[in-house]
Amino acid sequence: MGVLVILLYTAVLSAQAQVRQEVRLPNIAGYKTLKCDFHMHTVFSDGAVWPTVRVDEAWREGLDVISITDHIEYQPHKDDVPTKHNRPYEIALPRAKERGILLIRGAEITRDTPPGHFNAIFLEDVTPLDTKELLDAMEAATKQGAFIWWNHPNWKPEKKGWLDIHTELYDKKYMRGIEVVNGLDYEAQVHAWALEKNLTFMGNSDIHDPCPVDKTTPERHRPMTLVFARDKTSEAVKDALVSGRTTIWYNDQLIGKPEYLQAIFDKAVTIWDIDYEGDNIIRCAVENDCDIGLKLARADGPGPRELVIPPNGKALLKLKVKSVESPTELSYIVQNFLIAPNKGLPVSLTIPGQVTVDIGVEMQDK
Ligand SMILES: [Zn+2]
Ligand SMILES: [Zn+2]
Numbered sequence: 001m002g003v004l005v006i007l008l009y010t011a012v013l014s015a016q017a018q019v020r021q022e023v024r025l026p027n028i029a030g031y032k033t034l035k036c037d038f039h040m041h042t043v044f045s046d047g048a049v050w051p052t053v054r055v056d057e058a059w060r061e062g063l064d065v066i067s068i069t070d071h072i073e074y075q076p077h078k079d080d081v082p083t084k085h086n087r088p089y090e091i092a093l094p095r096a097k098e099r100g101i102l103l104i105r106g107a108e109i110t111r112d113t114p115p116g117h118f119n120a121i122f123l124e125d126v127t128p129l130d131t132k133e134l135l136d137a138m139e140a141a142t143k144q145g146a147f148i149w150w151n152h153p154n155w156k157p158e159k160k161g162w163l164d165i166h167t168e169l170y171d172k173k174y175m176r177g178i179e180v181v182n183g184l185d186y187e188a189q190v191h192a193w194a195l196e197k198n199l200t201f202m203g204n205s206d207i208h209d210p211c212p213v214d215k216t217t218p219e220r221h222r223p224m225t226l227v228f229a230r231d232k233t234s235e236a237v238k239d240a241l242v243s244g245r246t247t248i249w250y251n252d253q254l255i256g257k258p259e260y261l262q263a264i265f266d267k268a269v270t271i272w273d274i275d276y277e278g279d280n281i282i283r284c285a286v287e288n289d290c291d292i293g294l295k296l297a298r299a300d301g302p303g304p305r306e307l308v309i310p311p312n313g314k315a316l317l318k319l320k321v322k323s324v325e326s327p328t329e330l331s332y333i334v335q336n337f338l339i340a341p342n343k344g345l346p347v348s349l350t351i352p353g354q355v356t357v358d359i360g361v362e363m364q365d366k
Contacts, residue, residue, distance in 0.1 A: 021216040023062035023224075024291040024312065026267035028260065031228035031245065034237065036065040038106065038225060039119055039151065039179070039204030043081050044088045045070035045108070047208045051092035057211040059099040061222060065237055067106035067121045068092055072130050072137070074110050085126035102232050109137050109148075113156045115165040118175065119204075120146040122238050134165075138174040147241045149177030149202050154187045162193060170197060177202045177241065181223045181250045188341035191255065195340060200241050201225070201256050203248030218291050218311040224249045228260065252293055253336045261337040261345045264290070269309075271351060280321050282328070284351055285314045292336075299331040299346060307332065319351065326353040 025033045040054055041047030051068055058066045068088045075083050089105040096103035106121035111134050120129065120141035128140040141148055150169075154160040169175040177200035180191045194201050205222040214220065228245040229236040240246065247256030247264070254261055268290040275283040288294050288309040296307040302319060309315040321328040330349040337345040 018060075020059055021062045023216060023221075024289075025226065025249075026264060026290055028228060028263035028267055031240070032231060033264075034064040034102075034227040034229050034232060034240075035062055035249075036225045036227050036237070037063055037205050037207075037222060038065075038067040038104070038121055038202065039069050039108070039182070039206045040066065041070055041108075041206070041208045042068055042088050043077050044084065045074055046076050049210050051088040052095040053210065054207075055092050055095040055099055055101055055103065058101055060213070061211065061216045063101065063224065064232055065102040065104065065227065066096075067104040067119070069106040069108045069119045069121070071108045071110040071117075072126065085130065089126075102234065102237065104234055104237065108151065109134070109141070113159045114161070114163050115169070116153060116155065117151040118148055118169075119151055120148045122146050122234060135168075135174075138169065138172070142174055145238075147176060147200075147238055148174050149179060149200065150175055151179050151204075152182035152185070152206065153178060153190050153193070154185075155182070160189075170199075176200055179204060180255055181248050182206050183223065186250055186253075186255070191338070191341050198244065200244045201246050201248050203250055203255065218293055219252055221249070226254075226256075249292070252295075253338055254292060255338045258339045258345055261334070261339060262347070264292075265294075265334060265337065265345065265347055268292075269294070269349075271349060274352060276324050280324055281318065282321050282324060282351060283316065283318045285316055286349065287314045288312065294337075295335045296332040296347070297335050297344070299333050301331050302328065303330040303332070303349070317351075321351065324353060327351060328353070 023035050027033050042049055042051045054068055070088050093103055104121050105123045107126040109118045123146055124144045129137045131137045178194050179202045180194050181203035183206045203223040203225050226247045227237055227240045229240040247254055247260045268288055270287045271284055273285045291311045293311045294309040298305050307315050328351040332347050333344040334347055335344040339345050
């Protein structure tokens with residue numbers, strides 16, 4: 001009996017393992033919104049899983065694109081798993097094709113802090129990056145057309161800071177992105193550098209252990225780099241990264257440039273079900289059609305002080321407006337859409353006036 005229960009339990013677990021949790025986020029500005037994680041480890045460096053496991057995890061968690069980026073210079077399992085820099089990619093590739101995950105060949109260039117760690121992706125061959133000098137590794141990666149960014153810049157608090165070497169890497173255009181989010185950590189200082197230097201916003205898991213077989217939820221998910229790409233190809237993803245077309249999904253927050261956050265907001269939010277009660281009282285619903293909840297705080301003017309719209313949910317509004325004949329603009333700050341450290345995205349909610357009823361806003365029966 002006990003054995004049967006265990007077998008059933010195992011069957012349930014493995015059935016769960018086969019479910020892909022789609023992440024609902026709108027496509028914007030003519031681009032597809034690809035869910036990406038460009039930083040993770042396997043037993044080929046200091047990770048605890050086989051490369052195919054990273055693909056299965058990514059598929060379950062709704063990711064579209066991943067890169068396995070084992071440390072080139074740090075191989076603690078090398079007595080058991082020999083140093084073969086290209087094997088994680090080669091082993092994972094057939095599984096990625098099976099699962100429909102775009103796998104990009106990458107590696108982590110690992111130096112003592114400072115200067116720290118850097119990921120290079122879109123590589124053809126990792127081996128030439130195994131050099132003594134950091135700049136030689138950077139040059140070898142760049143020759144292959146790599147996109148390189150600075151990982152977890154403030155990982156060692158006692159040695160943090162933007163130093164001359166980072167300026168050199170930046171000026172030589174080796175370093176074109178920066179991890180504003182790494183694993184559980186967001187750094188305001190790094191966010192400020194990303195803005196100041198116009199570096200591509202990267203948010204990655206840097207996962208070493210196996211991912212738990214949990215559902216991805218709006219509140220509980222690995223950090224992702226959302227890439228706005230023409231299509232799901234290596235060339236299109238690279239073009240987006242080089243052009244800085246990314247945003248980070250971190251806990252219940254989006255972190256990125258205002259134009260992308262605004263575009264996501266505009267696509268996700270619809271105002272409808274307008275109902276007039278007389279005395280210029282309007283009731284309507286603000287609907288959020290995506291997996292990220294919206295936390296709005298009133299900037300000024302009419303409207304409730306706070307407006308919380310759950311993921312894939314609605315907030316009902318009852319407003320006294322000046323006139324039901326013309327639209328009413330509500331000014332809010334989306335507090336969980338960060339355009340700078342501690343600075344949310346300003347938005348305007350347009351509550352249509354009566355005149356717009358006949359262009360598609362449904363009146364509620366009363
Ligand atoms: Zn690292
Ligand atoms: Zn790492």
